[in-house]
Amino acid sequence: MDTILRFANVSKTFGNQRVLESFNLDVYAGEFLTLLGPSGCGKTTCLNLAAGFLKPDSGSIVLRGEVVNDLPPRRRNLSMVFQTWALFPHMTSFENVAFGLTMRKRPKATIRSKVMEMLELVRLGGSSEKYPSQLSGGMRQRLALARALAVDPSILLLDEPLSALDAALRKEMQVEIKRIHEKLKVTTIFVTHNQEEALTMSSRIAVLRGGEILRIDTPRELYTTPRSRFVCSFMGEANIFEGRVESIEGRIATMKAGPFLVSFTAQNDISVGAEACIAVRPERVIISRTCSSGSCNSIPAVVRDLVYSGSTIQYWLEAQGKELLASEYQKSGIPHPEPGETVNLDFRPEDLMLLDLE
Numbered sequence: 360m361d362t363i364l365r366f367a368n369v370s371k372t373f374g375n376q377r378v379l380e381s382f383n384l385d386v387y388a389g390e391f392l393t394l395l396g397p398s399g400c401g402k403t404t405c406l407n408l409a410a411g412f413l414k415p416d417s418g419s420i421v422l423r424g425e426v427v428n429d430l431p432p433r434r435r436n437l438s439m440v441f442q443t444w445a446l447f448p449h450m451t452s453f454e455n456v457a458f459g460l461t462m463r464k465r466p467k468a469t470i471r472s473k474v475m476e477m478l479e480l481v482r483l484g485g486s487s488e489k490y491p492s493q494l495s496g497g498m499r500q501r502l503a504l505a506r507a508l509a510v511d512p513s514i515l516l517l518d519e520p521l522s523a524l525d526a527a528l529r530k531e532m533q534v535e536i537k538r539i540h541e542k543l544k545v546t547t548i549f550v551t552h553n554q555e556e557a558l559t560m561s562s563r564i565a566v567l568r569g570g571e572i573l574r575i576d577t578p579r580e581l582y583t584t585p586r587s588r589f590v591c592s593f594m595g596e597a598n599i600f601e602g603r604v605e606s607i608e609g610r611i612a613t614m615k616a617g618p619f620l621v622s623f624t625a626q627n628d629i630s631v632g633a634e635a636c637i638a639v640r641p642e643r644v645i646i647s648r649t650c651s652s653g654s655c656n657s658i659p660a661v662v663r664d665l666v667y668s669g670s671t672i673q674y675w676l677e678a679q680g681k682e683l684l685a686s687e688y689q690k691s692g693i694p695h696p697e698p699g700e701t702v703n704l705d706f707r708p709e710d711l712m713l714l715d716l717e
Contacts, residue, residue, distance in 0.1 A: 360387040369418035379570045393549045393557040396567035402550040438507035439516040446491040453487040459510040477505040497528040517549040533559045587715045597638040618679045622655040623711035636714040643710040644685035647703045658704045
């Protein structure tokens with residue numbers, strides 16, 4: 360794949376705080392790359408370095424094969440959508456989208472054609488004469504996106520643009536942005552701390568912590584094989600067990616984790632006596648009211664609480680002092696376990712994920 364943007368050994372410090380150090384990242388042409396991580400991990404700093412709003416202390420920002428450390432933002436042909444949208448309140452929707460093209464002195468006919476094309480793309484074709492104050496939050500977000508795309512940027516930069524929206528609008532915009540990306544194939548870098556957004560929208564996700572990339576991969580790979588405890592926890596909820604391997608029979612290793620014996624698919628570098636850390640996602644835990652026979656991972660537990668969220672039920676359970684999570688689809692006509700009830704938890708060895716010791 361062609362690399363359109365590269366961070367090569369980039370470092371950036373603010374005062375006494377080192378935000379990035381020897382940071383390396385390749386962004387491929389046409390992909391939707393998400394920078395995911397907690398506050399302060401360097402996500403937005405990466406975006407601002409790419410846009411030219413910041414200069415690296417050391418290292419190189421390479422855009423389309425050219426080092427652009429000193430190139431001003433206006434000459435990079437990148438567009439950015441900010442968290443607050445930054446629309447011009449005194450301009451109509453049409454004028455907002457036309458702004459970048461007008462500044463580039465495009466012919467009026469070209470501007471009008473492009474603006475209407477972008478407004479239609481984001482489903483605002485009938486709102487061209489409305490001002491931002493006359494639009495809903497979702498419409499304003501789509502307007503900001505149309506303005507950014509109108510100048511045909513090499514890369515679209517999105518800095519947590521959905522954080523100000525309510526839950527329903529956020530989901531709607533996730534689908535909308537993904538649809539637009541699939542149609543235009545514009546290289547996109549998206550910054551968020553929301554793992555659901557990252558999983559829904561991305562071609563690849565880079566998980567950041569403390570200014571470094573812990574892992575970069577497809578959403579499916581990061582969720583199903585996270586490798587590290589931090590990535591596992593940040594990509595979604597998980598039940599984590601730590602202990603020592605007691606036996607290996609064929610491809611199944613059994614670990615003593617406190618009061619539990621837990622079996623999982625053995626890796627080549629696992630040996631008897633080794634310390635191990637494994638995890639299972641809540642949706643992979645099977646809840647039953649009867650004790651299963653023959654299951655190598657079967658734990659009795661008490662339901663402490665549950666949350667009903669339409670199609671699914673999330674359970675908080677206690678098993679010999681350890682809190683566990685489980686979730687299942689609501690089954691029509693079948694009563695679910697209630698708080699205080701004792702149930703049995705089962706999970707298959709192949710559903711357990713082996714994590715690096717940290």
